[in-house]
Amino acid sequence: MDEGGISKPLDTGIRTINDDHSKLFRILAEVRRAIQGNDERENIVSAIMTARDLFHLHCGKEEFLMREANCDLVEGSARDHRLIAGEFDKLVENAQSIGGADLDQATRNLMMIIVKHIMTYDREYAREVNESLDIPDLGLMMFQDVFE
Numbered sequence: 001m002d003e004g005g006i007s008k009p010l011d012t013g014i015r016t017i018n019d020d021h022s023k024l025f026r027i028l029a030e031v032r033r034a035i036q037g038n039d040e041r042e043n044i045v046s047a048i049m050t051a052r053d054l055f056h057l058h059c060g061k062e063e064f065l066m067r068e069a070n071c072d073l074v075e076g077s078a079r080d081h082r083l084i085a086g087e088f089d090k091l092v093e094n095a096q097s098i099g100g101a102d103l104d105q106a107t108r109n110l111m112m113i114i115v116k117h118i119m120t121y122d123r124e125y126a127r128e129v130n131e132s133l134d135i136p137d138l139g140l141m142m143f144q145d146v147f148e
């Protein structure tokens with residue numbers, strides 16, 4: 001995956017959503033580099049927490065857009081968001097006790113879960129949101145600077 005942007009299978013067509021996803025993967029890639037480089041545990045834990053905070057804000061943004069667009073996927077998507085949030089909590093816990101290859105693998109697994117989520121839910125709701133014309137603009141106006 002291109003760390004600077006978002007690869008085609010993950011493209012939602014909504015810029016602010018793509019930007020969040022890119023940023024999330026960039027931070028998690030940094031986490032993996034820090035683990036592989038035997039960085040201080042404190043730094044690794046704090047980077048994972050940054051990714052977790054970003055994920056929570058991002059889910060709020062997505063669920064708002066879905067509700068505005070009356071998208072049926074909102075329930076299933078919110079459930080999946082909660083599952084992934086739980087995985088983030090587990091990763092923060094793991095980062096305090098394990099390290100090395102196991103923690104690296106756990107971080108990689110979480111990235112794959114997020115990829116799967118984007119392909120299953122995010123791309124689909126984004127298509128519906130994009131079809132209800134004014135909504136993306138509204139969403140962009142409300143959330144533009146959240147992650148700057």
Ligand SMILES: [Fe+2]
Pocket residue numbers: 059062077081117121122
């Ligand atoms: Fe999502």
Ligand SMILES: [Fe+2]
Pocket residue numbers: 017021058062118122
């Ligand atoms: Fe997303």
